[in-house]
Amino acid sequence: MKHILMLSAVLLLSIVTSAQEKLPVIAPYHSQNIRELYMDTVNHHTALGPILHEDTSTIYTNPDTTKRSLLYRKLFREHLLEFRNEDYNVFIDFLPDFQIGKTRNGSKNTWLNTRGARIQANIGKNFYFESSFYENQGVFPYYLDSYIRNQRVVPGQGEVKDYNKGKGFDYNYASALLSFTPNKYLNVTMGYGQNMIGDGYRSLLLSDISFSYPYLKVTGTLGNVQYTSMWAQFMDLHSKDFSQAYRDMGYIKKWGVFHFLDWNVSKKLTIGLFDAVIWPDADSTGRKRGFDWSYMNPIIYLRPAEFSAGSSDNALVGMNLKYKMLPKTTIYGQLLLDEFKLKEFFGGKGWWANKWSTQLGFRSFDVFKVNKLDLQGEFNLVRPFTYSYNTTLINYEHYNQSLAHPLGANFYEVLGIATYRLKRWYARGELMYSQYGLDPDAKTSYGGDISKSYDLRAKDYGNKIAQGIKTDLLYAQGTVAYVLNPKYNLRLEMSLAGRQVKNDIGKSTDLIFSFGLRSSFRQLYYDF
Structure with a gap:
């Protein structure tokens, strides 16, 4: 919560100090209109999300709606509250997520009661602010x-x-973003x-599957x-298990620095x-290390910096590729190296520290x-022990979830996703095998x-x-929705998912x- 308060203070300051500019404004793309970037004749930078763009729709008012x-x-048609001006816009929405359901396995009743709120604001063409908060109670499939x-x-x-005597869960989460774009x-x-970071449904470099974390990002x-x-800055929920020092300090934090260079070689x-x-943030004895300023230089290759600091920090390198094969078809891929030795890789002996992952x-x-x-369509492969370390203090994890793929490591996965939109109707089908x-x-x-x-x-x-x-995992889901209000994606939605897990120990099948x-x-x- 302190991060949100800090961002709100910065927003108020920016309102006072920003120059009086005319709209359009900067705002993030949402998933349904990113498709336009891939079909454009110009090659856009699509791998780094969330993607910001000039949004002219904020100043558009349909005469029919008035x-x-x-x-x-x-x-x-509209946001719940709208404050429009030639120099700024502010939009406030109530975000419900009310679901009821049933599972065939044990005939369990499931439900979700989420009350959320979001505020969006832009000041001139330089500042964009967004913050949301969700309060939730729910009972989930097995x-x-x-x-x-x-x-x-x-x-x-x-x-x-725990909620309702341990039958369900109570939880809340928040997010916030303040973007400043002084020039192009x-x-x-x-x-x-x-x-x-990536063009796929999954990312093996840095994914958006985990819980919120504070960050500062500079893009040129x-x-x-x-x-x-x-x-x-990330959180290690395992840290209390290490020593008495950690139990007294609560959850221990860890830090991450990331660099990504994206080059449009051609169209x-x-x-x-x-x-x-x-x-x-601290060593195994609880001794404080804090932020390492040797990683502050924004234009460096991190491996030499890590070596010069005399540390054994967890360093990863990778590549993201995208090629427009046809005007409306793009192929993409990723390669990540964790610990890697060329001699052992070509030796073909399955050395444990040949830790790498790939995507196509x-x-x-x-x-x-x-x-x-x-x-x-997508194929993902992750070698055993990739993203892991000898301690959770520096593994590739935040809040007990991987920063890359939800299955962790030691797997391969094939998935296909089809979507269709007709006016306000939306349909999505997914089939995944791992x-x-x-x-x-x-x-x-x-x-x-x-x-x-x-x-x-x-x-x-x-x-x-x-x-x-x-273990074999088969997951399939079909979703049909009618979008009531596209401004904040308010929709009536029906979904049917099937999940089967099978190994030598047993077999589990469920219909949700x-x-x-x-x-x-x-x-x-939830597809894992």
Whole structure:
């Protein structure tokens, strides 16, 4: 909450000090209109999210809507509260997420009661501010209920408290963003939320699946090159288990610094280079380290900085590629190296520290010449022990969730997603298959659980994908929605999901139905 108060103070200051500019304003793209960037004849920087753009719709008023009743306009056309001026706009919305459902496995009744609120504001063409808050109570399907009890967090939404005598969960979460764009070359964003690097549904570099965290991001654009430096602070929920020093201090924080260089080589090809370092706020004895100023230089290659600091911080490097194969079809991919030795890689002996992951996918729009029928396919592979470390103080994790893929490591995954829009109707179908390896006990690691120390590994050589208890996961979901108000994505939504998990221990199958009144543009990932 203190981060939101700080951002609000900065916003008020900016209102007083900003120059009187005319709109249009800077605002973030939402998922449904990012498709336009991929289909444009100009090659845009699409890998770094959230993507900001000039939004002229904030000054547009449809004359027809002014003739409608106030109730009609607020329910179907406008924000709940709108304050418009030639120099600023402020929009305030109530964001409900009310769902009821049922699972076939045990005939469990599920429900979600979310009350949210969001404020958006822009001042001139330089400042954009957004903040949202959600208060939630819910009862989840069995697999999510088990995950929440084990990890103590709702995926992407923070820590929980028991609700209704332990039958459900009570939790809340918030996000905020303040963006300053003084010119077309520079953007500075301070926020409390998530970021993503990649063109896929998943990201193996930095994903938006985890809980909110504070960050400062500086992005410069010059010609066809976009360069971003970001500093962030994460939370280690395992830290209380290490020593008495940690129990007295509460959850220990850890820091991250990220660099991403995105180069539009041509109208078709984009190459992105990525590196990151995670380091602890304190050592295993509780001794404070704090922010390491040797990582403050925004234009560096992080591995030399980490080495010069005399540390063993967790360093990762990677690449993001995008190629427009056809006017409406783009292929993309990623490669990440954690710890990697060329000799061991080509030795073919399955050395445990050959930690890497890769992705290959495509996006295709207006498939079969049907307007707004879009298709996405993706393959992800992550080697055992990737993203893990010998301590959770510097592994690639925040709030007990990976900063990359929700399955952690030691898996491969194939998924396909189809979406279709017709006026206010929206339909989405997803099919995902994954094979991964589970650990037989708490004292042995086969590399899938990135919260476990890699010192618990069962062997040094002979490691392969899905080792351990080989498990097959099949997940399918179909969703149909009618959008009542596109301003804040208020919609009536019905969903049916099927999930099957099978290994040598047993088999679990479930069918999950839900219906509700939903809002906001949040992306929540329950497909694991």
